[in-house]
Amino acid sequence: xxxxxxxxxxxxxxxxxxxxxxxxxxxxxxxxxxxxxxxxxxxxxxxxxxxxxxxxxxxxxxxxxxxxxxxxxxxxxxxxxxxxxxxxxxxxxxxxxxxxxxxxxxxxxxxxxxx
Amino acid sequence: xxxxxxxxxxxxxxxxxxxxxxxxxxxxxxxxxxxxxxxxxxxxxxxxxxxxxxxxxxxxxxxxxxxxxxxxxxxxxxxxxxxxxxxxxxxxxxxxxxxxxxxxxxxxxxxx
Numbered sequence: 001x002x003x004x005x006x007x008x009x010x011x012x013x014x015x016x017x018x019x020x021x022x023x024x025x026x027x028x029x030x031x032x033x034x035x036x037x038x039x040x041x042x043x044x045x046x047x048x049x050x051x052x053x054x055x056x057x058x059x060x061x062x063x064x065x066x067x068x069x070x071x072x073x074x075x076x077x078x079x080x081x082x083x084x085x086x087x088x089x090x091x092x093x094x095x096x097x098x099x100x101x102x103x104x105x106x107x108x109x110x111x112x113x114x115x
Numbered sequence: 116x117x118x119x120x121x122x123x124x125x126x127x128x129x130x131x132x133x134x135x136x137x138x139x140x141x142x143x144x145x146x147x148x149x150x151x152x153x154x155x156x157x158x159x160x161x162x163x164x165x166x167x168x169x170x171x172x173x174x175x176x177x178x179x180x181x182x183x184x185x186x187x188x189x190x191x192x193x194x195x196x197x198x199x200x201x202x203x204x205x206x207x208x209x210x211x212x213x214x215x216x217x218x219x220x221x222x223x224x225x226x227x
Binding site: 043045048099100102106 | 205
């Protein structure tokens with residue numbers, strides 16, 4: 001993995017509790033992304049960041065918020081977890097979005113179960 | 116129409132054969148195309164990127180791009196059991212602010 005770590009790697013929580021997932025990179029890439037992967041839906045973008053304190057929504061952003069206070073860290077928060085948010089969450093990084101050098105590299109993932 | 120479509124699979128090939136994976140995309144303006152390999156329970160791993168029409172070879176992998184037909188493919192030559200995985204096609208969607216759109220994936224099984 002291209003210098004990307006995610007924590008925790010596994011988490012079980014109860015409906016209604018807040019949950020924060022962390023992504024940390026050592027590549028100094030500008031762009032960071034949060035995806036979720038579910039059977040039958042593939043990889044879907046939740047939120048992404050194009051710089052410190054600069055974030056934008058993806059296609060499945062409802063119920064999620066993000067923050068990026070440092071280049072290397074991108075946090076995903078589930079304000080009040082629901083069973084529909086049970087999924088595998090992947091963080092990804094890239095140097096750019098358009099043009100070249102826009103390859104995305106993925107972290108190891110976090111498996112979240114909401115009971 | 117889905118933004119990125121892959122042949123549904125699963126695809127089963129004998130060891131040593133060529134595995135051929137296909138992908139079509141809807142955004143005619145897209146410029147960047149990627150293939151990821153994902154083993155069960157693991158994260159997607161980038162194996163090929165292609166930006167220009169034609170073929171790009173890297174070891175046993177060849178990516179082929181035809182922008183006029185909005186088609187990108189991946190060939191795996193001399194398939195090995197270690198190639199058994201799900202392969203994801205991804206396209207940078209110019210029409211969606213260069214966000215990456217993924218196909219559903221094609222699962223490949225290489226029979227020893």
